Amino acid sequence: MNLNDMRAFAHDEVVDVVVVGTGAGGGPLLARLAERGLRVVALEAGPNHDPDGFTNDEVEAPRINWMSERFSGGEAPTAFGPNNSGWGVGGGTLHWGAFCPRPDIRDLHLQNEFGAGVDWPIEHAELIRYFVEVERTIGVCGPIFYPWDPEREYLEPPVDRNASADVMALGCARLGIQATDSPAAILSRDRDQEHHGRRLANQNLGTIHQGERYGSKATTANTYLPSAVSAGAEIRPDSMVHGIELDALGRVCAVVYRHRGREFRQRCAALVLAGGGVETPRLLLNTGLANSSGMVGRNFLAHGAVQVWGRFDTQIRGYRGYPSAVITEDFVRPDSVDFAGGYLLQSLGVMPLAYTTSLVRGGGLWGGELMDALDAWRYTAGIGINGECLPAEGNKLVLADEVDEWGVPRAIVTFTPGPNELALNGHATATMTRILEAAGAIDTRVIARTAHTLGTCRMSSNPEDGVVNEHGRSHDIPNLWISDNSTFPSALSANPCLTQMALSLRTADSMVS
Amino acid sequence: MTGYDATVYFIPGLGFGAASAALFAAELGHRFRVIGIDLPGHGSVPDARDGSVSALADAALAAIENAADGGPWLLAAHSMGGKVAALVAARVLSGHANVFGLAGLVLLAPSPPTPEPMGEEKHASLLSWAENGALSEAHAQEFIAQNVELSLTAAAQQDAVAQIQQTSPLAWRRWVDTGSREDISSAVGVLDLPVVVMAGENDPDLGSSVQPELLGAIYPRAHFVSLAATKHLLPYERPSRIAAEVVSLWESAVSVAPPVDPEWGRVIASARTDAEARALLARRAIADDANYTPRALSLAQLTTFRALADRLVPQPGVHRIDLAARVDADLAAGRGDGWRPFDLPDDATAYRRGLDAIAALWPSGAVEQDALIGTIIAGDLHSGVPWGTTGFRRWFEDLRNDLARTWTAHPASFARIGYDGFATSGAGITQAEQAGHAGYTSLAAGVRDPWEPATLGRVEGTQDEPE
Numbered sequence: 001m002n003l004n005d006m007r008a009f010a011h012d013e014v015v016d017v018v019v020v021g022t023g024a025g026g027g028p029l030l031a032r033l034a035e036r037g038l039r040v041v042a043l044e045a046g047p048n049h050d051p052d053g054f055t056n057d058e059v060e061a062p063r064i065n066w067m068s069e070r071f072s073g074g075e076a077p078t079a080f081g082p083n084n085s086g087w088g089v090g091g092g093t094l095h096w097g098a099f100c101p102r103p104d105i106r107d108l109h110l111q112n113e114f115g116a117g118v119d120w121p122i123e124h125a126e127l128i129r130y131f132v133e134v135e136r137t138i139g140v141c142g143p144i145f146y147p148w149d150p151e152r153e154y155l156e157p158p159v160d161r162n163a164s165a166d167v168m169a170l171g172c173a174r175l176g177i178q179a180t181d182s183p184a185a186i187l188s189r190d191r192d193q194e195h196h197g198r199r200l201a202n203q204n205l206g207t208i209h210q211g212e213r214y215g216s217k218a219t220t221a222n223t224y225l226p227s228a229v230s231a232g233a234e235i236r237p238d239s240m241v242h243g244i245e246l247d248a249l250g251r252v253c254a255v256v257y258r259h260r261g262r263e264f265r266q267r268c269a270a271l272v273l274a275g276g277g278v279e280t281p282r283l284l285l286n287t288g289l290a291n292s293s294g295m296v297g298r299n300f301l302a303h304g305a306v307q308v309w310g311r312f313d314t315q316i317r318g319y320r321g322y323p324s325a326v327i328t329e330d331f332v333r334p335d336s337v338d339f340a341g342g343y344l345l346q347s348l349g350v351m352p353l354a355y356t357t358s359l360v361r362g363g364g365l366w367g368g369e370l371m372d373a374l375d376a377w378r379y380t381a382g383i384g385i386n387g388e389c390l391p392a393e394g395n396k397l398v399l400a401d402e403v404d405e406w407g408v409p410r411a412i413v414t415f416t417p418g419p420n421e422l423a424l425n426g427h428a429t430a431t432m433t434r435i436l437e438a439a440g441a442i443d444t445r446v447i448a449r450t451a452h453t454l455g456t457c458r459m460s461s462n463p464e465d466g467v468v469n470e471h472g473r474s475h476d477i478p479n480l481w482i483s484d485n486s487t488f489p490s491a492l493s494a495n496p497c498l499t500q501m502a503l504s505l506r507t508a509d510s511m512v513s
Numbered sequence: 514m515t516g517y518d519a520t521v522y523f524i525p526g527l528g529f530g531a532a533s534a535a536l537f538a539a540e541l542g543h544r545f546r547v548i549g550i551d552l553p554g555h556g557s558v559p560d561a562r563d564g565s566v567s568a569l570a571d572a573a574l575a576a577i578e579n580a581a582d583g584g585p586w587l588l589a590a591h592s593m594g595g596k597v598a599a600l601v602a603a604r605v606l607s608g609h610a611n612v613f614g615l616a617g618l619v620l621l622a623p624s625p626p627t628p629e630p631m632g633e634e635k636h637a638s639l640l641s642w643a644e645n646g647a648l649s650e651a652h653a654q655e656f657i658a659q660n661v662e663l664s665l666t667a668a669a670q671q672d673a674v675a676q677i678q679q680t681s682p683l684a685w686r687r688w689v690d691t692g693s694r695e696d697i698s699s700a701v702g703v704l705d706l707p708v709v710v711m712a713g714e715n716d717p718d719l720g721s722s723v724q725p726e727l728l729g730a731i732y733p734r735a736h737f738v739s740l741a742a743t744k745h746l747l748p749y750e751r752p753s754r755i756a757a758e759v760v761s762l763w764e765s766a767v768s769v770a771p772p773v774d775p776e777w778g779r780v781i782a783s784a785r786t787d788a789e790a791r792a793l794l795a796r797r798a799i800a801d802d803a804n805y806t807p808r809a810l811s812l813a814q815l816t817t818f819r820a821l822a823d824r825l826v827p828q829p830g831v832h833r834i835d836l837a838a839r840v841d842a843d844l845a846a847g848r849g850d851g852w853r854p855f856d857l858p859d860d861a862t863a864y865r866r867g868l869d870a871i872a873a874l875w876p877s878g879a880v881e882q883d884a885l886i887g888t889i890i891a892g893d894l895h896s897g898v899p900w901g902t903t904g905f906r907r908w909f910e911d912l913r914n915d916l917a918r919t920w921t922a923h924p925a926s927f928a929r930i931g932y933d934g935f936a937t938s939g940a941g942i943t944q945a946e947q948a949g950h951a952g953y954t955s956l957a958a959g960v961r962d963p964w965e966p967a968t969l970g971r972v973e974g975t976q977d978e979p980e
Contacts (some may be wrong), residue, residue: 163956
């Protein structure tokens, strides 16, 4: 993004807020605080990418992903790198898939409904105006009528469906499952985005996870961050925060970061950590701060993301067009099940190397079977879930002995799906298989997968139960806030980004009030 | 089908045009389509805008782009042409040309990317011949005499003289005074592709004794051929040998690479594919080096890795990608995927230990090898493995993933599995807005956009069936 003509603060000036990270948690908050007249500096570990420098080649595209190694354990080790971590101005929104459902109201209170997991200390009704605001600001498209929320209105018409979306729609129609166009943060009409400039309408590329250069996909770098800079915020790229300093009263007074090999210290009156579900707990564990509850790093959640792929006799080539153009929320609360929570379904197109990895890891294929499956890829349509995940004792993030290039111990993330996740995955797999068969699939294949990194600094009313309160404010340090996926007390069936942006605005509003 | 294996483009030396390829082209017969290029100021082509090598490279590239059929090609070049060819190759491999398929170089007494070694007297003499218009017949004869070891036939001599006399004196002076003295080595960089460099033992300035030190660092895979009783005018002195080396380069170094269908090559070459994507595909398409020296693994470990690759990502037939070598190169470059199983060491260390463990267990038959692989993947291999059964299974899954992704990323694989998404971001945002679209218009099953290869479906609104 354009960072020319940006206000610059001095290091020894006490700015009002330092924000660590410029993704879905940091971006909206930065804009809101700057617009309210606060003096704010964002520190982003990665570079300021020029969208013209994005490449859709999957080998090279990880320039927008966090590639400094994380370690994985458990029965379903999380695959990091291109799968779930952003790197650069825009953070995780650089690589996200723009699939933009709102969370279901029931998902915020699993404990109340099922006696499982924990409830959010937030009422869904408080968030609705934030969803509306975010959707309007970033440009979320969707169907005229949304079956699972008739009051909802999408201001932009849906983007074109591709062949895999057509397959899912057909299968659902034949089974009497409601399905419609997905809410997506993809423009269906050209727009002049305030403070940013021209964003083009959907170009029907299937390569949005690799960075999208025309601005059709919303990122914080083409929406909130330009507004923030216009309102006087400063963004410093290539700046990895690795230290937090407290004053004699135990309040944050500065952050320490490395920029181009040199150490810097920025003084601040408040600090917001928005580096995501891995980097925020890693920083807090390394500094030993804000963890009187012992919950930092605990309760790691990953969405179930199992996929089923069906083979047809015509070429689907789902890598064309927006990858996830059809959704159903009919299984957010499926009937007659023995698990808590539920799942969304989305149609899937997939890029060739991502599919190759799925076949190898999630499908266990090799040799002739692998080659046959690769040859069949062009005839294959997929459906995937975003499924609920309950917290578990063994699922957590801890520090390793090995340190990274900034001297910070690397993270070890352990994840094993529990009985609830396994039951949900089984139900979802059967559902997706039925849909694909109803659409005429010759055969189907299941690919095991998880997505996202949540819950590691969860919000709670009771300070013993979490790390931050409902506004994201640390229970321990009054001028420390967290605004990223680590605060989620439950996974929700919805993908996290829209919820995160809404929470980001809400946290900003509570900081200034 | 084209009927020929590949195209050979030829960039001649100073004073010569496309016609100077005739002798070796005749030896190559129908197996190769030979296209000679008249550089500016040669043949009937007007002078370039200036005396830079860059201007000559522009002209050569324009000729190649014009004649390109999307299929594989070798770039042959003589003397001055060799310097131009270096820049052409560098541009092609960095994606900055609308052409795809460069597979190797055949350099004949090439002038290097660095300033050409040329004595002051020779420099002054060559300049003087073009001071008063086109070169005289006497000077043309002298030029030939200075540059051949044994006399040419009368016919060849006559042909050569005619070409020299047709050369623009401005082009002549520009090369001697400007082009030959330019240092374009930073623009050329290192070109890692099959190259044969032929030179005469009797060539005082650009002969076989100096070529290795002039070019060794630029072309790490160069094979140097020394020609006895040969001076500088190789296209006239040694046409049969040139043809033999072209065939040898093609058969031993190039043709092992999986071919990319020419229709796909044309899409890769087109403006729909952006320069970076084209560069990546161009480099991946280049044949692997049969003499590749591993940088992260030992040769024994690489051998084990190759044997595993044959079972895990089978490539029956004569064309293959050396997947194990490519993964070794990635390991040496520190390219990873951002994570690893927590109880494993760093990627390179894990590969070394893991491959050593497999080498100790590796049976000789394919059936037994597959059984061992199945055992590892099932997590049932309990003895002789580092990191425990689960850790070893996870490392092996990383290995399988590395090999498989390397296979898929090759342009021939893209064409085989039907992926053309590399051709959807060639337009910048302004062009995309003006053109109305940078990506796909047809998204439905069984259909394609008109620019897409025919095997990907029928054009919407027509009845055409894919092949």
